[in-house]
Amino acid sequence: MSAAAIAEPMLPRPFRVVASRRETGDTVTLELVPLAGSVPDFAPDQFKPGQFNMVYAFGVGEVPVSLSGDPADGGRMVHTVRAVGAVSRAIAAAAPGSVLGVRGPFGSAWPMAEAEGRDLLLVAGGLGLAPLRPAIRQALARGERFGRIAILYGSRGPAEILYREELAAWGQRPGATVALTLDHADAAWEGHVGVVPDLIPGVSFDPRNSVAMLCGPEVMLRFTARALLGAGVPAERIYVSMERNMKCAVGLCGHCQFGGDFICRDGAVLRYDRVAARLAVREV
Amino acid sequence: METLEHLLLEHPFLAGLDAALGRPLAGCARNLRFAAGEFLFREGEPADEFYLIREGRVVLELHVPARSPLVIAAIGDGDIVGLSWLAPPHRWAFDARATAETRAFGLGAGCVRERCEENHHLGYEMMKRILPVTVRRMQAARQQLLDVYGQHPA
The missing domain is CATH 2.40.30.10 (Translation factors)
Structure with a gap:
């Protein structure tokens, strides 16, 4: 809508x-x-x-x-x-x-139809798992339409992990992989510690036939997108959910202007090749 | 039967290393197995052996008085554990603890340094492998320091 x-x-x-x-x-x-x-x-x-x-x-x-x-x-x-x-x-x-x-x-939506027939990488950091959750649930419910589904999630620490029980359940689904990493942990944590891009080499996917959907803090988006490009995922099949100061939500007030786009109207989900150059500009 | 030399040169960390060049490293290596919970090394000890993980997981951690140890990084299959053996004073900066059953090659640090001094081509090949790991971990540590998932009200 x-x-x-x-x-x-x-x-x-x-x-x-x-x-x-x-x-x-x-x-x-x-x-x-x-x-x-x-x-x-x-x-x-x-x-x-x-x-x-x-x-x-x-x-x-x-x-x-x-x-x-x-x-x-x-x-x-x-x-x-x-x-x-x-x-x-x-x-x-x-x-x-x-x-x-x-x-x-x-706002715009994750490209679920375009991802059909391809491996799907859903990469989230922090609260960024929330906007991806509808896409994750839809993809898992229609698993036969996709290739391998990988959910990569970075969190600040064990106490900040969102949807903890669902993450465990998602990882049990056929064809799905869930990988978590934490910025900081204590000795009770036996999983990965480090940044989200470090999880990418451990996931099985065909980079030439994948769609990646990224949501999280902009620093995490930039580093993750670069890691995906380095792994061979084409820029036109990487999507990011952008965050700016949205007020009217209908493209009138200009608060969320990001170069030539209004994030509320043209985003929040945007193709990476459309925004990559602007992501490198401090003033935007 | 596969020899230690053959298995060592197949490790991802040494991928692409000319066999003749890498052969002397086998004389520095031994096969090791660590149980979950076992320490590979502890902060302050001499960094006299580093490890190439074949399978398993090792965490680097710092112990803090009256708190649970802080885990700084997790290292898995195909990666290297321990960099302090390269730089004086050759002492470990962190604790390294296996969190799963871990198989690894242990390489004597003094032995490897000597082989690299004897043959700078080997030394250069080692540096070409170690430097990207160092850069990757330094960049990751800086990103983790940013605390990007913390609260930052607009």
């Missing part, structure tokens, strides 16, 4: 929090449903993996939050929110029964 398809894209619509699950010390996953009769065109199965909503804590403010649920689940908007600033703290604290405003879904 594009902003143009939403009747009044600037109008927050009321959604009730029906579930809140703590993921880590500062991160929760909320499930939202529209207030009865207030959102007649609500169609959660219409959003595409990679899109985002503007979520409004009434009286506090509004922030962009990626959709982290599976469109196929239907009926609910799922958002994973990290309490970082005043607005995200208010949203993360929203208890079941409370009401939040929602505008969206907005």
Whole structure:
């Protein structure tokens, strides 16, 4: 669904929090449903993996939050929110029964159709696993349409790992591999310690016939994209989810301008060869 | 039956090394096996042997009083454990502990340094393999220092 398809894209619509699950010390996953009769065109199965909503804590403010649920689940908007600033703290604290405003879904989507028939690399860092989760769930549910599926995830430490149980379950799926790495660990951690690009040589995939989807802090995106290029993945089959200061979400206000693109309208998912040169420019 | 020399020269770290050039390294090598939890070396000890992992996993860690040891890096199949043997004062900067059953070649550091001094072609080939590992680990350590996954409010 594009902003143009939403009747009044600037109008927050009321959604009730029906579930809140703590993921880590500062991160929760909320499930939202529209207030009865207030959102007649609500169609959660219409959003595409990679899109985002503007979520409004009434009286506090509004922030962009990626959709982290599976469109196929239907009926609910799922958002994973990290309490970082005043607005995200208010949203993360929203208890079941409370009401939040929602505008969206907005933005571009992960290229799921293009990835069919190819090996799929889903590479996330930190909270970047949340925007990739719909793509991961969709790919695993339709595993026969893809080659090998590799999920590579970097986290700060053991306590910050998102969706811990799901990660373990994803790794059990036929044809799927999950590799984790931590920036820092204690002696109880027996897995990998290091940066996400270090995981790439340990994964079996055909670089000439793969699609890579990357989401995380921009430093991690740059280094991971370069490692994938070095492994032979063509730039035109690497996709990154960009983050900028989004306000209107419909390409009008210009807050999220990134060179010739508005991240809210043209992104957040963009092809790497389109943005690679700009990623190297400090001023952009 | 495959000889130690043959197996050593097949290790990914030595891939592409001319056999005649690399043969003297076999005289410095021994086959080792470490159980999970066993230390390969400890901080401050003389760095007199380094390791090429054939299979397994080793972590580099720092012990901190009253805290669980901090794991700095994990090293796996085909990689090298230990770089301090190359630079004076030839003492380990970290602890190295196997976290899984690990098979490795141990190479006597003094012996390898001597072979490299005797034949600078061999020394240059070794440096061409060690320097990329050093650069990769230094870049990774710098990225880890950035704490990119930490909280950074706009």
